Amino acid sequence: MNLFLDSPLNALKEYVACASVSADSNFHEGLVAAQNFAQAGLRQLGFEVDLIETPGNPIILGTRGDPSWPRLVIYGHYDVQPPDPLDLWTSEPFHAVERNGRLYGRGAADNKGPQIVHMSALARVFKANPNYPVHITYLIEGEEEIGSPSFRGFLEKNKERLKGDMLLVSDTGSPGPDQLVVTTGLRGLCALEVNVFGPKQDLHSGVHGGALYNPLQALMRICSSLHDKDGKVTVPGFYDNVRPPEKWERDELSKLPITEESYAEFLGVQKFFPPPGYSALEGVRFCPTLELNGVGGGYQGQGSKTVIPAEAFAKITCRLVPDQKADDIAKKVENALIEASPPEIKIEVKSKGGGDPYVLIPPGKPGSSGEESDFMIKAFSQAETCIRNNFGTKPIFLREGGSIPIIQDLKEVAGLDSLMIGLFTNEDNLHAPDESFHLGIMNKAIDSFEEFFRGLV
Incomplete structure (x- = not known):
């Protein structure tokens, strides 16, 4: 058989x-x-x-x-x-x-x-x-x-x-x-992990709050610096080598039997937030991205626990388009993260691999x-x-x-x-x-x- x-x-x-x-x-x-x-x-x-x-x-x-x-x-x-x-x-x-x-x-x-x-x-x-x-x-x-x-x-x-x-x-x-x-x-891919460190251990937020920089607050500040208000990536040089789509590629996309409305309904979102100059359906094919995939730190259980965490982390991936290179973008993002880091905390950035588009x-x-x-x-x-x-x-x-x-x-x-x-x-x-x-x-x-x-x- x-x-x-x-x-x-x-x-x-x-x-x-x-x-x-x-x-x-x-x-x-x-x-x-x-x-x-x-x-x-x-x-x-x-x-x-x-x-x-x-x-x-x-x-x-x-x-x-x-x-x-x-x-x-x-x-x-x-x-x-x-x-x-x-x-x-x-x-x-x-x-x-x-x-x-x-x-x-x-x-x-x-x-x-x-x-x-x-x-x-x-x-x-x-x-x-x-x-x-x-x-x-x-x-x-x-x-x-x-x-x-x-x-x-x-x-x-x-x-x-x-x-x-x-x-x-x-x-x-x-x-x-x-x-x-x-x-x-x-699209290509590069992945990074960011860790920020403050005190040597979690601290009571009443006893020590107001004396030091909360690592979670620092991480939020760092991560928020990576995009402008329109969603464009602010990392210097991020878009330098991006190859725009050919006209025939946009023509082919117009044949796709999916509307922006049906796509939004499928995803369960009220409104799209594509890169400037692109539709949502174009953005997922022709544009590079920098995404926050996960953020953590401090107390994660039920109820509240009044601590200042000793450390916090974020996981980041970038989707890349021709002619970007994964190693080059990873290094540029790492430099931007370090540059945005306040001096009161310690930051570590690790590249976790990827590949070119x-x-x-x-x-x-x-x-x-x-x-x-x-x-x-x-x-x-x-x-x-x-x-x-x-x-x-x-x-x-x-x-x-x-x-x-x-x-x-x-x-x-x-x-x-x-x-x-x-x-x-x-x-x-x-x-x-x-x-x-x-x-x-x-x-x-x-x-x-x-x-x-x-x-x-």
Whole structure:
């Protein structure tokens, strides 16, 4: 029995049952189960499979076909986000349940469902043509949800094995089940943690209040200095290298079947606060950001406790656009934080990593390089045709607001440009309770990718 041919849905249920949370060592058994599932699936498809050890979770590398053939690399990840908070799930996160045309479970959409789509489509193609003349390298990592800390080192050691004409990725989003997006860019990311220190221990606010600078107050002052009243980032040099969007990109965005009003309703906000000169839908794709992700310090329990905290912290991330560099922006933000710090407290800023933005102008679009390989040109054309044939609409070519830093790493180290076809939607609740995968998208996508792979030769 071949699950990918006979029941892709049951294959996805089995994969979701592997509780492969990379952020929590208590889920080691689930990570191993997911590794075993993915390796067995690739072997069933005729791939030779290696499990490559890294300082963190192993990386699965499968290869199939003659190296002299056109070379396609496919990327996915077997790790998932933690399921917390468990009490907000309607059903068990690692026991996939079909409900209202969706499959609910952690990792169903991010990224196990799209992997099953690719594998099921390949199973059909290989059954019809066992000597399918494309060399395929299948790369599945296990640390994407924690920032892929081991991936760059793996790339440096294995870049010759990853040589190819193109990278195929389905770890991006689309607006709905009848409208897919070909993602042409991803924002970069840099993360920082800020700690400010005052007295050697928490102090009684009655006995000592008025004598010293409260670290929480200092932190609020520091953080408030990072934006002006219009929301523009005030860090010196932050916007120096920002590449504005092309006209065709704004034209493509206008085709998005989402209004500002429906977007606001979906988010539950009364009014947007985009960067000056941009709409909200433009801001999440074309603009860099500096966000406060978490702030803490002092007493956090019920009731009140009259203390001056000894320290306070903030977690900050910046989403970056072409042609910003993560290291450069992290250093500029660090300098701005230190400059804004009052002398009465001590401040420490730590960079927590990230990655540069990625953009690819599709072949034939204004601003494209004109140096794309014949294989890449055919792949983009074939993707547009297959999506139109199976979903009933042409794909929209858009940048995405999210970040997948390893995509730029694969470009820099292995020379791979990416075709990114989004298979999840906002309603899939990625990283949240009741994550799900739309089964209509799943079935149409399998048909689309079967046609896509056949059309590459």
